[in-house]
Amino acid sequence: MYPSVIAVAPKDDYVLDIAFNNGETGTLDMKPYLDFGVFKRIRDYSCFEKVSVAFDTIEWESGVDLDPEFVYEKCRINSD
Secondary structure (H helix, E strand, O other): OOOOEEEEEEEHHHEEEEEEOOOOEEEEEOHHHOOOHHHHHHOOHHHHOOEEEEOOEEEEOOOOEOOHHHHHHHOEEOOO
């Protein structure tokens, strides 16, 4: 089972800062996905920044969400 997302914050250049319930934090660069399918809905930065935690993962007001496994696997984990 993958860690749950407990916090998300949008940053410049379509990057998300993410915190997990196992104490890890990391960043997820969404730029590579913005030209595909439902992710086109969040290309407008004003839509992108309306991201929140929902059901152990992240979602946007526009209805776009991410699988929690995807979030954890693609997230660049910060090391202290």
